[in-house]
Amino acid sequence: MSIAQEIKSRLDIVDVISEYVDLKKSGRNYAGFCPFHANSRTPAFYVSPERQSWHCFGACAEGGDVFSFLMKKEGWDFREALEEMAQRTGVEIPAYKPKSAAQQSAENKLTVLMTAAADYYHKLFLTAPQASYARDYLERREVTAETITAFQLGYALNSWDACRNYFEEQGYTRDDLLAVGLLTFNEEKDSTYDRFRNRLMFPIRNIDRQIVGFGARTLEPDGVPKYLNSPQTALFDKSNILYGLDAAKRNIRDAGQxxxxxxxxxxxxxxxxxxxxxxxxxxxxxxxxxxxxxxxxxxxxxxxxxxxxxxxxxxxxxxxxxxxxxxxxxxxxxxxxxxxxxxxxxxxxxxxxxxxxxxxxxxxxxxxxxxxxxxxxxxxxxxxxxxxxxxxxxxxxxxxxxxxxxxxxxxxxxxxxxxxxxxxxxxxxxxxxxxxxxxxxxxxxxGIGKRPPAPKRNRERPSSTLSRNVKAPLAVDKLEAHFLREVIAWPNMLAQVDSHLRHTRQPAVGRDDFTATEDQTLFRYLAHYANTVGDSAAMLTTLYAEMDDYLVGRVQGLLALPHTDDAQLEQLPQRLTTSVLSWRLDKIKRQLDEVKQMMGADHDPAHLETCQMLSMMVQSIHQAKHKLSVQGQRTT
Ligand SMILES: [Zn+2]
The missing domain is CATH 3.40.1360.10 (Dna Topoisomerase Vi A Subunit; Chain: A, domain 2)
Structure with a gap:
């Protein structure tokens, strides 16, 4: 549980808001005059104990959790609201320890090892008698000495343990060597052996010129596989590396291609x-x-x-x-x-x-x-x-x-x-x-081919069922959490979801889509970096470096949730878009319920307008969901 969640679990939003607003029980909820806009006629301000949230159906037309209420009312920022409430509820805010320090130093160690490995293979290529065939091979292919140096081409000895022995002497452990993929583990024999043997070695650098992996070409006529890459490691993920980009990037920019x-x-x-x-x-x-x-x-x-x-x-x-x-x-x-x-x-x-x-x-x-x-x-x-x-x-x-x-x-x-x-x-x-x-x-x-008739579930439901269609409060929170989890895992999904939303004439995902204040704040960070970080690892590094430390707990909580792997990635934008539309629908229906309750209590015509507006939003989201599902059928 994050600090914000911990604090929320220890207090009741009705108690907190009651200190500022005179609340009266109204059905499942509490109602009162909104403290944020001038009004005295109709109580348009609602607090839901079930969802621990508030909402103003009047001029403000906004809502949130206990933190957003206090921030608005007291003029605090999130940190201040958090500290204030932490003190009140006796929750301790732990000092943030840069948790990635240990991880960072481990990664640095692996990077140093990879640099040493590239040097080791390169030196063997240049000097080892066993590498004469490799040298001849490149010479026959007219690869110059300058090129060999520039790309630091290397040679792996035809041995099962030469590499391991060399680096163990240098003080590296078997685990280090396994972690960077220089050794392969044989489960049956419970032993390790050199991954690359009698191969021409191509060090692979990331965009910052750090060596993260190797490509290796066999030097045997029938050698299988012809090319062998490093396995996926903490440093090496071939789906986010391009060979030669470190050397080519400036030329790409200059050439414009x-x-x-x-x-x-x-x-x-x-x-x-x-x-x-x-x-x-x-x-x-x-x-x-x-x-x-x-x-x-x-x-x-x-x-x-x-x-x-x-x-x-x-x-x-x-x-x-x-x-x-x-x-x-x-x-x-x-x-x-x-x-x-x-x-x-x-x-x-x-x-x-x-x-x-x-x-x-x-x-x-x-x-x-x-x-x-x-x-x-x-x-x-x-x-x-x-x-x-x-x-x-x-x-x-x-x-x-x-x-x-x-x-x-x-x-x-x-x-x-x-x-x-x-x-x-x-x-x-x-x-x-x-x-x-x-x-x-x-x-x-x-469109292509026969268009299938709209499935029944996508037809407009009779509005009378709307009011009874209230889901457990947790459902929406779960959708929101899973959404954030996926964006952390796949930062560039956010842009694709927004594009889907725009094509269905719905607003892009914004911080207001999230119920909890901490999720709103987290989302702001995610949205800010989603287009500039390449992948999940970069996103996490950036988040840990940039975001306020009280969000770390929330991020760690989210990381415990499962996320989509790359095999299912193709459907992810569509799935996430549907998810956003679903929770928006759920929230609006809930609000509609609340307004209807209010209307029954005070018969204020203003509520009718709100009702109509919310009903229209419900309609338009249904349409968007339908459009999206038709698109989905078309592309599959
Ligand atoms: Zn208001």
């Missing part, structure tokens, strides 16, 4: 040839975190991938991520961050360059470096590329295949904001499929 390739050797080759805005994803599809990292430097991306089938599939995956993250994110940053609205929509430009059959960027540049800019210059806009790939093998006599192809491409076209551009691509698709463009226009305007 980032080129994303598949392999370590592609990056090294490009940099050696002077094309230094090239980076690699780490064997997976491009992740949102990676794109968020990149967009600090440019909004123009070229994804250069091999032409083989795997390459095409990988490209398709990358596309989906890029489209999701960038469009939504930029759009929202615009809106939420108050960037200049008149400047036109800030959009990323993502293009796809395909390599000639059977060649990778490494081959191409080595063979003729001048070909590289030519190929990159021929990169196609994403939509064009998708149309070409999707329609390439479609039999123009097969109606079903043509329809399937249209279904794959049209959602992408529908995402384009500009109507002229949209129509351009529809025509292009029509030509590729040899169908009438009008058919595609109708298709796009109507």
């Amino acid at each position: 980032a080129i994303i390739v598949e392999g370590y050797m592609d990056v090294i080759r490009a940099h050696q040839a002077g094309y230094q805005n090239v980076i690699a994803q780490m064997g997976t599809a491009l992740t949102e975190t990676q794109l968020n990292l990149l967009k600090r430097y440019t909004k123009r991306f070229v994804i250069a991938l091999d032409a083989d089938a795997a390459g095409v599939n990988a490209t398709m995956r990358s596309l989906e991520v890029a489209r999701e993250t960038l469009d939504r994110d930029f759009e929202v940053r615009f809106d939420a961050r108050g960037l200049v609205r008149n400047e036109g929509r800030l959009k990323a430009d993502i293009r796809i360059a395909t390599m000639p059959e059977g060649k990778d960027p490494d081959d191409i540049i080595r063979h003729d470096a001048t070909q590289w800019p030519v190929l990159i210059g021929k990169a196609k806009p994403v939509v064009e590329y998708v149309i070409d790939v999707v329609t390439a093998d479609v039999d123009r006599n097969d109606a079903k295949a043509k329809s399937d192809a249209a279904k794959r491409v049209i959602p992408l076209i529908k995402d384009i904001a500009d109507a002229v551009e949209r129509d351009h691509w529809l025509q292009r698709l029509a030509e590729a499929l040899q169908v009438d463009v009008q058919a595609l226009r109708t298709y796009a305007a109507r």
